[in-house]
Amino acid sequence: xxxFVWLGRNALFALDPETAHGLSIAALRSGLPVxxxxxxxxxxxxSLAGLDFPNPLGMAAGYDKNAEVPExxxxxxxxxxxxxxxxxxxxxxxxxxxxxxxxxxxxVINRLGFNNEGHEAAxxxxxxxxxxxxxxxxxxxxxxxxxxxxxxxxxxxxxxxxARYFTANxxxxxxxxxxxxxxxxxxxxLLGAVLAARDDEAVRAGGKIPVLLKIAPDLxxxxxxxxAAEVLAHGLDGLIVSNTTLxxxxxxxxxxxxxxxxxxxxxxxxxxxxxxxxxxKRVGPALPIIGVGGVSSAETALExxxxxxxxxxxxxxxxxxGPGLPGKxxxxxxxxxxxxxxxxxxxxxxxxxDYWADRPM
Ligand SMILES: Cc1cc2nc3c(=O)[nH]c(=O)nc-3n(C[C@H](O)[C@H](O)[C@H](O)COP(=O)(O)O)c2cc1C
Numbered sequence: 489x490x491x492f493v494w495l496g497r498n499a500l501f502a503l504d505p506e507t508a509h510g511l512s513i514a515a516l517r518s519g520l521p522v523x524x525x526x527x528x529x530x531x532x533x534x535s536l537a538g539l540d541f542p543n544p545l546g547m548a549a550g551y552d553k554n555a556e557v558p559e560x561x562x563x564x565x566x567x568x569x570x571x572x573x574x575x576x577x578x579x580x581x582x583x584x585x586x587x588x589x590x591x592x593x594x595x596v597i598n599r600l601g602f603n604n605e606g607h608e609a610a611x612x613x614x615x616x617x618x619x620x621x622x623x624x625x626x627x628x629x630x631x632x633x634x635x636x637x638x639x640x641x642x643x644x645x646x647x648x649x650x651a652r653y654f655t656a657n658x659x660x661x662x663x664x665x666x667x668x669x670x671x672x673x674x675x676x677x678l679l680g681a682v683l684a685a686r687d688d689e690a691v692r693a694g695g696k697i698p699v700l701l702k703i704a705p706d707l708x709x710x711x712x713x714x715x716a717a718e719v720l721a722h723g724l725d726g727l728i729v730s731n732t733t734l735x736x737x738x739x740x741x742x743x744x745x746x747x748x749x750x751x752x753x754x755x756x757x758x759x760x761x762x763x764x765x766x767x768x769k770r771v772g773p774a775l776p777i778i779g780v781g782g783v784s785s786a787e788t789a790l791e792x793x794x795x796x797x798x799x800x801x802x803x804x805x806x807x808x809x810g811p812g813l814p815g816k817x818x819x820x821x822x823x824x825x826x827x828x829x830x831x832x833x834x835x836x837x838x839x840x841x842d843y844w845a846d847r848p849m
Contacts, residue, residue, distance in 0.1 A: 786820025
């Protein structure tokens with residue numbers, strides 16, 4: 489890691505995590521070059537759900553909640569970026585402090601609670617973008633909503649003209665009751681309504697935008713069975729596995745570990761990768777899956793692909809590694825492909841599927 493990044497990291501770590509996050513967004517928004525973009529490698533290209541990704545690494549939701557810097561993120565080397573979670577109305581989220589660093593574990597706990605500026609603000613920013621990069625829109629429900637499913641439907645309709653894909657996020661642990669939408673009957677109702685809205689908009693717009701579902705890593709085997717069955721029955725376009733965990737297993741930092749919220753970063757890698765493989769086994773080889781949770785290097789990104797992911801996302805480890813991380817992961821993937829002597833990263837998918845799927849939860 490460069491001296492610059494270390495100095496930057498130490499200065500940023502002296503600040504409260506949310507202030508540091510705001511500064512990093514401001515730096516990206518300034519348009520000044522932060523890091524050189526990695527060289528394009530045709531072996532890293534992935535065509536999936538009708539989209540052509542230049543490489544398999546994306547920025548996970550939650551960093552750019554209000555669509556302020558999606559293109560600046562692409563310039564860091566990400567092959568795609570996901571904005572949101574956005575809710576129909578702006579909402580403040582939970583009281584501060586609400587993001588905590590677990591430095592020894594290279595983890596993060598957050599209980600933000602979908603703080604965001606609402607649909608209109610994000611829509612205006614996305615509508616002004618002229619580039620052609622892949623930007624996904626992650627949609628959710630307001631905390632005080634009387635009809636949560638209607639909030640997701642509103643999201644599909646509002647962003648249909650600007651989203652390249654949608655993520656229905658039903659797995660944040662910080663909106664009370666939201667994860668209940670993962671239960672079979674509620675999930676069926678949600679997917680039915682969301683896909684009906686998508687199909688309706690598709691007729692008007694003349695093309696189908698893919699819809700993915702983002703799930704928690706805290707699921708039982710039966711819970712995973714139910715989700716897989718509903719996803720296949722409704723013909724959903726893909727899964728994102730996973731969101732943050734409520735588990736605190738194996739943490740060194742026992743002080744911050746007591747904070748309420750979802751845990752992410754290195755401590756969630758094993759759990760999220762295990763659920764990813766278990767879901768890949770359940771849904772079969774054709775359904776697109778994005779693996780997310782604890783990706784910190786080219787090796788861990790490739791491990792997600794070996795466990796069944798088509799694409800990968802990261803967020804928390806960038807807090808520790810800085811803005812050079814996406815470039816490092818992408819160029820590191822090229823080096824790993826040289827070593828593996830394969831012509832496409834796709835050839836490595838599922839090569840450790842059994843290893844990961846057979847792990848106990
Ligand atoms: C501060 C913070 C805010 C997040 N906000 C969202 C969000 O709004 N929507 C969402 O789907 N996921 C959100 N996530 C979850 C991440 O997208 C990701 O699924 C999770 O952190 C695991 O990946 P990671 O270990 O690479 O961070 C958030 C994560 C963090 C750390």
